[in-house]
Amino acid sequence: MAKKKPTVAIVMGSKTDWPVMEYTRNTLKEFGIESTVKVMSAHRTPHEACEFAEGAQKNGYKVIIGAAGGAAHLCGVLAAHTILPVVGVPVKGWSLDGMDSLLSTVQMPKGIPVATVAIGKAGAINAAILAVQIMAVGDAVLRRKLVSFKKNMTKDVLKADAELQKELDA
Numbered sequence: 780m781a782k783k784k785p786t787v788a789i790v791m792g793s794k795t796d797w798p799v800m801e802y803t804r805n806t807l808k809e810f811g812i813e814s815t816v817k818v819m820s821a822h823r824t825p826h827e828a829c830e831f832a833e834g835a836q837k838n839g840y841k842v843i844i845g846a847a848g849g850a851a852h853l854c855g856v857l858a859a860h861t862i863l864p865v866v867g868v869p870v871k872g873w874s875l876d877g878m879d880s881l882l883s884t885v886q887m888p889k890g891i892p893v894a895t896v897a898i899g900k901a902g903a904i905n906a907a908i909l910a911v912q913i914m915a916v917g918d919a920v921l922r923r924k925l926v927s928f929k930k931n932m933t934k935d936v937l938k939a940d941a942e943l944q945k946e947l948d949a
């Protein structure tokens with residue numbers, strides 16, 4: 780069977796962001812969504828990054844997920860060159876515990892939003908779920924998958940609570 784066309788683009792500022800952004804790709808896979816993963820930097824490959832964002836919609840992408848650390852301007856640059864929704868994952872860099880990445884991703888001046896999620900792994904997973912939620916607006920199959928994803932989370936927490944209560948009562 781032919782592989783489904785990717786509808787989400789994951790763009791990272793460096794290959795060193797991959798251990799975090801692998802969670803995004805894997806979470807998207809859980810929903811049956813294929814993604815393209817690219818390393819592109821706003822300052823080291825500025826032309827490639829802009830070109831990619833400019834062509835993203837025409838190339839079938841519905842959401843772009845960007846990830847960068849440090850002075851993390853990549854997501855803002857991507858958002859400047861497309862009307863697709865851009866979700867930004869701040870990656871913990873070499874100092875400041877990721878606060879630099881968080882603030883530079885989230886503090887977009889008015890007009891060019893970047894939907895910024897949490898720093899690191901939680902953000903990487905949430906970026907994927909947010910992308911699914913965005914696409915689910917026009918897709919009943921994805922909506923059903925989101926409902927069962929949430930039900931499973933509820934079940935897991937209730938199960939963990941029941942186990943804890945047993946341990947405490949023992």
Ligand code: RP5
Nearest residue numbers: 792793795846847848849870
């Ligand atoms: C950013 O700088 C990247 O997104 C990465 O998080 C950070 C460090 O990049 P490397 O020096 O590891 O390539 O551009």
